[in-house]
Amino acid sequence: MQRKNFTEVTEFIFLGFSSFGKHQITLFVVFLTVYILTLAGNIITVTVIRIDHHLHTPMYFFLSMLASSESVYALVIVPRMLSSLIFHNQPISLAGCATQMFFFVVLATNNCFLLTAMGYDCHVAICRPLRYTVIMSKGLCAQLACGSFGTGLAVAVLHVTAMFNLPFCGTVVDHFFCDIYPVMNLSCTDTTINEIINYGVSSFVIFMPIGLIFISYVLIISSILKIASAEGRKIFATCASHLTVVIVRYGCASIAYLKPKTESS
Known part of the structure; x- marks a missing residue:
């Protein structure tokens, strides 16, 4: 009977922003606007x-890869969230949840390591300017980009396999997407x-790139x-935007995934 209860769960429902009640439409407009602008x-x-x-350089290559990855990253999460704000209690199947989590983890990890590659590019440009074109070759850039995506794939397979081998009893996900x-x-x-x-x-995905x-x-x-x-200030200014993104991304990731587990959401 206990095993039967485990297998009865075939779909989840997101709790999302249901506690905001009458502000659902306002939230929909705000998030849709930000999504379109993004x-x-x-x-x-x-x-x-x-x-x-003129922009076909390693720095802009990594920037374009990051922008592309961020676009798909938002596409994986936001449309479903916007739909839930309008059509409440929309279910998502276990397979759909696993798929969303898989792509979310792949792209989140990929973005972290792309930022690391961009940091290395800044280092070579400033510390070894005369050898920059030799070191940051097209081959190395492609390897760094593929390595970032490959790491994301490996991490996602590990997470999703471990997660969806668990039996589930609850059906209400206290979030707006299938997070871990x-x-x-x-x-x-x-x-x-x-x-x-x-x-x-x-810890690996956060602390290794940060290091x-x-x-x-x-x-x-x-x-x-x-x-x-x-x-010197002029040169360092070129890296300021990268450093800002690094602080925001890794700061948020550390709070979300490395904090001690508590009963409150």
């Missing part, structure tokens, strides 16, 4: 980089192994300090 910005970025031959912890909380059995896997993988980026920026700052102050 897609438009990324599409324009990729298009301009592709059209302008909200789905894990619906399991009927002990999830200690899954939590260990999540902490281990999350490499930190080393890159230590070397960058060390090189800039040897340059005249005004020129």
Whole structure:
């Protein structure tokens, strides 16, 4: 009878923003506007980089890859969330949930390692400018991009396989998409192994890129300090946007996936 209860769960329902009640339409308009602007910005970025031959450099190659990845990343999550704001209690099948989680993890991991590659590109451009074109060859750029995506695939397969081998009793996902912890909380059995896997993988995906980026920026700052102050500030300004994105992304990821597990959502 207990085993039967496990197999009865064939779909989930997102709790989403249901607690906001009458503000659902307002949230829909706000998120739709941000989503359209995000897609438009990324599409324009990729298009301009592709059209302008002066931008066919490693830095803009990684930027276009990141913009493309971010566009698909948003596409995996936001349309379903917008639909839930209008049509409440829409179910998602276990297969659909697993698919959403798979692509979410692939792209999130891919973005983290692309930022690491961009940090290395900044390091080479500032610390080894005379050998920049030799070091940052098309082959190396392709390898870094493929390595980022390949790492994302490996992490996603591990997460999804471990997660969807669990039996589920609950059906209401306390989130607006199939994220790891909200789905894990619906399991009927002990999830200690899954939590260990999540902490281990999350630590790898967060701390390894952060460590490499930190080393890159230590070397960058060390090189800039040897340059005249005004020129040094101008050079470092080119990396400021990258550093800002790194702080925001890894800060949010650390809070979401490395905080101690609590009963409250």
